[in-house]
Amino acid sequence: MATRKHGKAKKPIYKRVWFWIIIVLVIAIFIPGGGSDYEKTAKTDNTKTTAVKKSDSDNKSTSSKPVSKPVAKKSDNESTSSQESNVPADYASALNSAKTYSSSMNMSKQGIYNQLTSDAGEQFSAEAGQYAIDNLSADYNENALKTAKTYSSDMNMSKQGIYEQLTSTNGEQFTAEEAQYAVDNLKADYNENALKSAKSYQDDMDMSPDAIKDQLSSSSGEQFTPEEADYAIQHLND
Numbered sequence: 001m002a003t004r005k006h007g008k009a010k011k012p013i014y015k016r017v018w019f020w021i022i023i024v025l026v027i028a029i030f031i032p033g034g035g036s037d038y039e040k041t042a043k044t045d046n047t048k049t050t051a052v053k054k055s056d057s058d059n060k061s062t063s064s065k066p067v068s069k070p071v072a073k074k075s076d077n078e079s080t081s082s083q084e085s086n087v088p089a090d091y092a093s094a095l096n097s098a099k100t101y102s103s104s105m106n107m108s109k110q111g112i113y114n115q116l117t118s119d120a121g122e123q124f125s126a127e128a129g130q131y132a133i134d135n136l137s138a139d140y141n142e143n144a145l146k147t148a149k150t151y152s153s154d155m156n157m158s159k160q161g162i163y164e165q166l167t168s169t170n171g172e173q174f175t176a177e178e179a180q181y182a183v184d185n186l187k188a189d190y191n192e193n194a195l196k197s198a199k200s201y202q203d204d205m206d207m208s209p210d211a212i213k214d215q216l217s218s219s220s221g222e223q224f225t226p227e228e229a230d231y232a233i234q235h236l237n238d
Helices: 017-064 076-085 089-105 109-117 126-135 140-155 159-167 176-185 190-205 209-217 226-234
Strands: none
Touching: 089 109, 089 126, 109 126, 140 159, 140 176, 159 176, 190 209, 190 226, 209 226
């Protein structure tokens, strides 16, 4: 019986030289790169985590700061309206009346106050009247001048007569300074005023020229100057 010869046994693959050469090459090529990618990934994750933590910290820091609410500044109109709303109704009414007396009738400060508080006038309280005077914007010099013009043009009064009427306690009650401003700035022809007054005495009262002259120049009469009275008599019959 023939004996069967067995072939030479082959080495396992891991015992072969070329296998380990390949393994070494693979390790040399892939292991460093893989380690580097891992480290990069780890670093990236750490950076992201740190950034998130910082962001959270910033948000906490921002939210913890007190936020001051802006305060709106009141406009001048709002401030004025607020002040006006606190004024009693009778005070406001007194002020409105005072404005009318000043602008339409050119009255003096004292004249307006008296008219506001008089029993025969507006009958406001003294406090309301004083409030009106204190808050009235008026040019009393101009009021005196306008009143003086009326006395000159409508009543043909003399310079001295106008001054006394402006300052009299029974008249307009302007101050001496306001009245002086008025007569100093009044453009009037007192000769013509004297003549018109003389004709009125002659026509309405049938007075003689001498009596008229005395009335024109008397301190208790019209108070024209002697020169103005003479002019009137000289032109009485023109």
